[in-house]
């Protein structure tokens with residue numbers, strides 16, 4: 001029998017001794033030991049954390065990668081390849097797209113194939129993704145859809161509360177920077193941020209890790225003054241590496257509310273200190289993180 005995928009393993013472990021979702025409050029404190037009350041800088045991931053414009057990108061990337069691997073006719077079934085690719089995409093969520101395409105080239109090479117330049121794959125992926133999101137962008141531009149409908153619930157409230165606390169806020173995304181800037185303007189959040197950083201053509205110059213290190217260095221502040229919100233492994237892990245506070249968004253995007261168990265487990269494994277489903281708990285969460293209250297229930 002084939003080994004469990006990463007996702008299946010997580011779901012299996014989740015049934016052992018974890019509190020059922022319906023018994024958890026909307027703010028779940030994973031690490032009560034964090035040093036609260038010294039936040040000066042707040043970093044946001046963009047896609048899936050604030051913006052829902054690119055929702056469903058995994059359903060574009062996974063089939064594309066599977067298709068490319070199937071072409072090699074290695075004898076692996078579509079199902080087997082799907083499991084491999086699904087794990088790979090989950091483990092690289094939050095990284096720049098080009099790294100995911102470099103990963104595809106590696107997988108092709110490992111199977112005896114002759115990969116194209118990862119930039120070719122990136123372009124193919126972006127074209128496919130564009131087909132999925134172009135109507136959303138158009139609807140936002142023409143006003144057919146309101147910006148509130150394309151952001152994670154409670155985003156504006158949270159951003160307002162943070163602004164009122166006088167912190168500096170930033171976006172760091174693995175999506176190409178021009179897209180992030182354009183889409184943050186479309187959902188009307190760009191004015192909250194002191195910096196919006198996305199992937200560059202010269203991809204080695206950008207990473208969430210580089211953004212975090214630079215903002216701590218330039219502001220001469222310790223890691224504990226950093227608070228990060230993200231729905232991906234990468235930003236959570238990078239934040240914990242410097243001693244910051246990491247809040248993981250385990251949004252159930254299909255239901256639009258509640259916790260996605262699979263995301264929750266993945267974010268906890270990456271080191272998330274707190275898990276939330278979306279930002280409807282913003283007041284309590286901010287009061288807690290800034291040390292005004294000591295309990296969230």
Ligand SMILES: [Mg+2]
Pocket residue numbers: 045046047048049094230231232
């Ligand atoms: Mg994200």
